[in-house]
Amino acid sequence: MNEVGNAEARPGSSHVAEVAAVELRLTAGSEFLSTVRAVAADLALQQDMTLDEVDDLRLAVDEACSMLVPLAVPGAELRCRFSLAEQEIKVRCSVPTITGELPSTDGFPWQVLVTLTDSVRCDVKRSDGDSGGVVWIELTKGKVDRG
Amino acid sequence: MTQRRRDPARSESRGGYDHLAPLFVELRALAEDDPRRAELRERLVTEHLPVAENIARRYRNRGVPHQDLAQVAAVGLMHAVDRFDPDRGADFMSFAVPTMVGEVRRHFRDSSWLVHVPRPLKERHASIASAAADLTAELGRSPTPSELAGRLRMPKQEVIESLLVAGAQRGTSLDEPSHDDSSASIGDRLGTEDEGLADAENRLALRPLLAALPERERTVIVLRFFHNMTQSEIAARLGISQMHVSRLLARTLAQLRRGLLTDG
Numbered sequence: 001m002n003e004v005g006n007a008e009a010r011p012g013s014s015h016v017a018e019v020a021a022v023e024l025r026l027t028a029g030s031e032f033l034s035t036v037r038a039v040a041a042d043l044a045l046q047q048d049m050t051l052d053e054v055d056d057l058r059l060a061v062d063e064a065c066s067m068l069v070p071l072a073v074p075g076a077e078l079r080c081r082f083s084l085a086e087q088e089i090k091v092r093c094s095v096p097t098i099t100g101e102l103p104s105t106d107g108f109p110w111q112v113l114v115t116l117t118d119s120v121r122c123d124v125k126r127s128d129g130d131s132g133g134v135v136w137i138e139l140t141k142g143k144v145d146r147g
Numbered sequence: 148m149t150q151r152r153r154d155p156a157r158s159e160s161r162g163g164y165d166h167l168a169p170l171f172v173e174l175r176a177l178a179e180d181d182p183r184r185a186e187l188r189e190r191l192v193t194e195h196l197p198v199a200e201n202i203a204r205r206y207r208n209r210g211v212p213h214q215d216l217a218q219v220a221a222v223g224l225m226h227a228v229d230r231f232d233p234d235r236g237a238d239f240m241s242f243a244v245p246t247m248v249g250e251v252r253r254h255f256r257d258s259s260w261l262v263h264v265p266r267p268l269k270e271r272h273a274s275i276a277s278a279a280a281d282l283t284a285e286l287g288r289s290p291t292p293s294e295l296a297g298r299l300r301m302p303k304q305e306v307i308e309s310l311l312v313a314g315a316q317r318g319t320s321l322d323e324p325s326h327d328d329s330s331a332s333i334g335d336r337l338g339t340e341d342e343g344l345a346d347a348e349n350r351l352a353l354r355p356l357l358a359a360l361p362e363r364e365r366t367v368i369v370l371r372f373f374h375n376m377t378q379s380e381i382a383a384r385l386g387i388s389q390m391h392v393s394r395l396l397a398r399t400l401a402q403l404r405r406g407l408l409t410d411g
Contacts, residue, residue, distance in 0.1 A: 038311065045307040051279060051289040052378045054310075055393045059400060066404055108353055108372075112400065115372045144288065 016085040023081040028072035028095050033065050036080050040091070043082050047089060049143055057141045060116040061091055064137040067103040067110075068095040071135055088118070088142035100124045100132030118142045164240065167194055171233040191228045192221070195243065199224045202247045206255070216251055223250030271309050274299060280388060289379045289389055313390065356406045364399040367392055 024039060026032045040061040044054040065078060072078065072095040083090040102122055104110060113120045117139040126133040174187045199220035206216050227243035278298045282290035292310070296303040357365050363385075370376045370384065371392075378396070382389040 042307070042311055045292050045310060048291045048293050048303075050291050051310070051389055051393075053289075055378055055389075055396070059397060062397070063400065063404075108403065112372060115375060 018083045018085055020084045025077050025079050028069050028076050028078035030069050036065055037062050056116040060139055063112050064093045071097040073098055088140055090140045092138040094134050094136035097132050097135045192225055206251055219251050219254040220247045223247035272313050275309055283379050356403055367395045368399055
């Protein structure tokens with residue numbers, strides 16, 4: 001269940017250098033997602049993304065968390081780690097789940113994520129604990145060429 | 148204050164208006180073209196005005212002048228007088244109060260702010276919205292906070308804070324002139340046949356959900372997620388602002404999500 005330490009060394013991560021990071025931990029409930037949306041928008045604005053990109057990121061994070069919340073062990077903690085780099089923001093949302101089943105990647109919600117981001121993937125990290133494993137969705141939103 | 152049944156001016160309790168109840172029966176009994184209709188209607192509206200005032204006062208200090216709210220509540224009162232049917236057995240107040248409250252709430256939702264925001268902030272937002280529209284046209288994409296700050300000669304942090312406040316004002320109209328709300332013509336501008344969409348709808352089992360959406364919401368979803376247009380492109384195409392598109396998308400996605408969940 002120790003996600004944070006893996007953030008840099010994760011296989012398959014892009015080679016973009018992380019400049020700063022913000023991590024949120026909150027009870028996995030849809031009523032708390034407004035906090036995640038507000039943080040997503042603020043960070044994207046602080047990173048000087050365009051208004052379109054800011055909204056895409058906010059909607060994408062909202063969608064990703066909304067996919068995870070129903071999978072969560074009741075009362076479990078949803079984590080959202082915003083990793084800021086020069087040209088992009090990467091967000092990894094994760095939650096301990098009952099079954100370890102992944103969110104569906106052939107429905108409309110996933111299409112929403114794909115459309116709103118530059119890359120998105122999901123997987124499960126199995127653990128020996130009583131939960132079915134920590135399911136995560138990681139998405140990246142880059143800045144367009146400002147030309 | 149003692150409240151007496153026969154003294155409507157002193158009383159805002161339901162009891163204070165009971166003596167007017169027979170007038171509704173009388174009003175309903177009159178023929179459509181009876182000149183006394185207008186007279187009775189006016190009397191009923193005027194006598195009940197203190198109730199409209201009272202409702203308007205409950206929404207004071209939310210950034211809308213009391214006079215405006217009193218007028219909106221009075222409009223609700225007129226609707227209530229026109230629609231009330233004494234034969235249904237309910238008393239007028241239990242019909243009229245929700246009608247007036249509904250009218251006031253709609254006013255907040257359509258043309259105003261749900262919470263009180265100091266006026267300078269609102270003005271600042273209006274200037275940001277207008278600069279954003281200009282810059283989008285010039286750059287061919289939406290601007291960044293730095294670009295907005297440069298254009299407005301405003302500290303970037305102020306721009307960001309203002310945009311965040313605007314984002315928190317979901318469902319309210321900050322920058323939209325009311326004609327933006329005409330959804331009827333969007334279908335014309337969009338065109339109707341769309342084969343790629345039909346495929347996607349089938350693949351994603353979206354058809355019933357999309358069909359349940361109002362046309363404008365459906366259009367925005369289709370353009371964003373099936374035609375891959377940016378919010379600014381959609382805004383330009385539909386003649387509304389990017390921020391408006393943003394609010395529509397957020398709201399509609401949440402709505403679709405609920406639909407997808409309940410449909411299993």
